[in-house]
Every structure is written in C-alpha cells, then in structure tokens.
Amino acid sequence: VKESFVLALDLGGTYAKTLAYSPRHGVLVSTKLPSRVDEGPTRTLARLAAELKRVRALSGAPAALFAALGIGAPGPLDARRGIILKTPNLSGWRNVPVAAALGKALRLPALLDNDARCATVAEQRLGAGRGCRDLALLTLGTGVGGGLILDGRLRRGPDGSAGELGFLYLDRAPDAPRCNFGLPGSLEALASGPALAHAAQAGVRRTRRGPLWRLCQGRPEAITAAMAHAALKLGDASARAAWDQAGQALGLAAASLMNGLNLERLILAGGVMAGGGRELLTRARAVAKAGSYPQAYRRCPIVAAQLGDEAGALGAALLALEAVKA
C-alpha cells in the first residue's frame, strides 16, 4: 500500500490553521495565520491556497503523493457541495464554493465539513475519544458547536446539519439568557464564552465589588470570559456564579445526551475549556450524574479534549483521506 499524504485547512473567523498529515508520519508541518476573511473570499482563498502549497512543499513529501485536501469551517455550510453558506463567523462570505476553489488551486479532491464535526472525528481517532464508537463533542467558544459519532460513524443527517448541540434547550423561561441569534435558554446562551462574560458582567453590575470589579476597573462592559476566569481564580463571586451557570448547563446537556443517545464519551473542547475547563468539568459531572440513568452515566465519562486547536484541521485531514479511500 502506497503511503498517502493529505493537506488540511481549518478556516476560522480569526485564524486559519493548515497542516500536512500522513497516517504513518502524523502531522509533518502545521501553520497558523490570521485568516483576514474581511478581505473577501477571493483574496483570502488565494492567500490560503498559496499557504497550503508552501506547507505541502515544506512537508518534504512529493506533491504527487498528496491525495486530498480537507477543509473545516464554521457552519452552517453545505458539506455535500463544499459551499460555505452565510455564517456570522465569516462575515461577508455567502455561498462561497470553498472546496472547488481550493481544490482547483491545489489540484486535489477537496472536502469541506463543519469545524466542530472535524474536531469530533480527530478526537475520536487520535485524542480523548479513542476506542469509542459512540460519543459527542461540544466546542465552547464564541458559540457552542458540536459533533456526534454514533455506531462508529459521524452523524450528518439528511441535510448534513446534524450536531448543532449548542441548540439544546435547557431553560424554558422567557427571560432566560439569549444566544448570539437572540434565542433564549439554549446551551450556547448559557455556556459559550460570551455567555460567561455576560453572566459575570450582570453579577458585577449588581455587587459593584470584588476582584472582577477591580479587574474591569469599574467598566463591566469590558469583562471578557478570560478576565472572568482570572477573577474566578481570585475567588470572585460573580465569576463563580457565571461558571456555575455554564457548568450546570453543560451537565444538563450531558445528561440529556447520555439518556437519549447512550454514549461512551462526552468531550468538552474549545477556547472556554482552555481557561476554566477544570471548574466546568467538575460541576458538569455532578449535575449529569444527578440527572441521568446510573448505567448511562457510568458508561459515559465527561472529559476534556486532548488535541488543542489543531483538532479541526486534523479531523478535516482524516475525513478527506477517508473520502478518497472510500
């Protein structure tokens, strides 16, 4: 069997990550650069095509042995046709045929999929989900994304939109916190980075005291999730309440997923986990345990992701490789 190599791109709203990968050698080269999506699709894609060519050359592997290009990007997107639809994280991009454009530039078959789904595949094959045939992953960042692997297969669904686990509803009150789309009570509204920041801001506006009040220099609107996490470590009560809210929401979502799907692993990933993940895990586990069938809970450890911010590109590489081999 001839060794196969694959190129991959994880196109985020802020950064683009690229890599060259082979099953035998692992990641040969990886790069991270500002994605500058505000320049518009044409210029951005031309720059990224050049970067991918550079990465291919740097890998040392002959260009002829590269079998495919995998691309991860924020949804909603049309994976079948390789098109990025309209998405809040790539503003100004709409109906952009990313797979066709980059595939042509690199002369490779190109596959596009949702970035959270790509990360799910990578964690299952190479990270926190190794050995599991049934798992869910939640990415906690600007939004909350997700992915599901059931019976060993990535769940896509009839329209390819499966896995939007940020839109599990956990609070039916009309005045519940709202997500980026303005909907109240979703997991995204309770456990994303902005959700943590908003909850901490609301606490500080009431108390006007404590470590977070000092850190934000009396300007609650300046509080970010990262600042709130710094205050959490100083014992701030408003930050504590924000983390409790997010951890509880994650625990209820975890219980719902375990009860409904009978999973073997729930993986928490994303930038929010990088700062404050341990506290979220502790609370989420306790809440999930109280709300799930004992057998379902025992079967399904809740764990942190292991592959860091390379997971998206790595999963895109794995999916692209599988697609050309199939």
Place this chain on the structure above:
Amino acid sequence: VKESFVLALDLGGTYAKTLAYSPRHGVLVSTKLPSRVDEGPTRTLARLAAELKRVRALSGAPAALFAALGIGAPGPLDARRGIILKTPNLSGWRNVPVAAALGKALRLPALLDNDARCATVAEQRLGAGRGCRDLALLTLGTGVGGGLILDGRLRRGPDGSAGELGFLYLDRAPDAPRCNFGLPGSLEALASGPALAHAAQAGVRRTRRGPLWRLCQGRPEAITAAMAHAALKLGDASARAAWDQAGQALGLAAASLMNGLNLERLILAGGVMAGGGRELLTRARAVAKAGSYPQAYRRCPIVAAQLGDEAGALGAALLALEAVKA
C-alpha cells in the same frame, strides 16, 4: 419465499396486548386483556403464554409457520438477554427473564425490547414515519418514553438504553416541576399525563374557580389529565396553562432534537395525545419553529402517531421477524 408469521406481546402495567402478524396479511388477530402484573411474574407469564397460544390458533395459520415471538415492555430492561429489570410500571418484577420464559412456552425464538422503541419501529414501517430514515418518537403517558431511528436503523447504543427522550432537560431552575423519579425540569416532568394533571391542580388550587374547579368538585387532588382535558375544551384557564406548559416543553425538545440530530419526522404518541393531542401539536410546532434552524425545521414535520395502542405489539412483531431473518 415461504410466508412467515409472528406472535407479539406488548406487556404494559395495566393492559397486555397480543397479536398475530404476517407481512403479507398484516394483523390477523389482536387481543387486549388486563395484565395483572401484581400477581407476580410466574402466574402472569403463564396466563400470557396461554393467551398467545390461543391467538396463534385463532390466526388460522399453521403453528409451524410462526417464526418468532416479539415482546415489548416498559424499560429499563436488558434487551440483549431478554430480561425485564426493575421498573416502576411493573411493580414487584425484578430481573425477570421474560423472553426465555415465553419463548420456551411457545417454542419460539423470542425477542424483548423497550415498548417505546417497538412503537417507533412500527410507526416508521407502517404509520406516521413511512419513508423516513431519520426520526424520533415520543410517547406521552404515565411517563415519557422515546425511540430514535437514525440512518434507517433503530438506535440502541452500547447498553441498549438509547431513546430515553423523557430525560431531556428543559428547565434548569431548582424549583422546576419534578418527574416520577423526583428529578426537576425533564420533559417527563413537564409533558407526561401526571405532569399535566399536577399543573392543572396547581392552577385550580390558586384560582378555586372555573370549569375544572367544578369538574373536580372542589377536590383538586382528584384531577387527572383526562379531567383536565375535558376542562380545556370548556375553556378552563388552569387547564390551558397546563397544556401550554406541556406544548412548550415538547416544542423545545423537538427543536433540540432537530438541531442536534437533523431529523425527517418527529412523532408524538401515547395516551396523552389521544386526549388533547391537537392542542399540544399546535403549540409544539410554533415553539419548535422559533427555536430551530429553518432548514432543520422545514425538514422535520411534527405529527401525531397513526397506529394507536397497537403500535407497541406491532413493532415487537416487526423486530422479532427481522431478528430471525437476519
């Protein structure tokens, strides 16, 4: 190909339903009798074995052409080993090897599965889910059960416990209504028959007036879901509030399932749907539409089940037939 016949039993806490079925002839005979599970497993199973023999004879098909026995029962159960574990709906039953006992009595290979999952299979093959490869069913009764068919296959999961959709969490408040197990905020706590009754009772205790107050003759503790439905049709405000709560909860659960799984159909079944189903559907659809991706909502009509209370036995028959043919 020789014609195959199959026997089936749906063992409920109150009634047992039996039938004889063949793919070519459909349901040949069906019966419904009190299950009298309080007599204990030995006597109950002996009576049901006799009833199944009677049904087989009544079918007119030669006993030798019966290929299998399918059994549906309330969970939690061990489908792989055919054992009913401890369950609130069959009180006093614990670790009862139902499949082995009835299979031996009838000299047939016997298959046991969760009753809600059986109903899901029946509705997909012969009822409200025909033509769909991706669907969920919710049964609204004393509890809330569920079933999932994904990519055309019944979702069981590694322990066979998948489909417990009554334990999706929709209210994170600690003082949210509680389910039969005492857990707050689950779909079961908001949309089961007892949940409707409790919500209506609470309303009447506050107002002490209106059609429902008269129907219950001033004794709110006597209010059942059926009585509340009668009051709903008379325009009672407490009953209206109870139905709004359940319909909203169903809509949020529907949105969560559509967003997470990308389904083609959501089917609402069970005794609660028989009385007051139309009102629940209307509210659930509006709430689900507001809370889901437009594409996911358009793809997934929310509909009432079509097979009535024969669905469980019919699905058990279909699953048993598939198992012996596989």
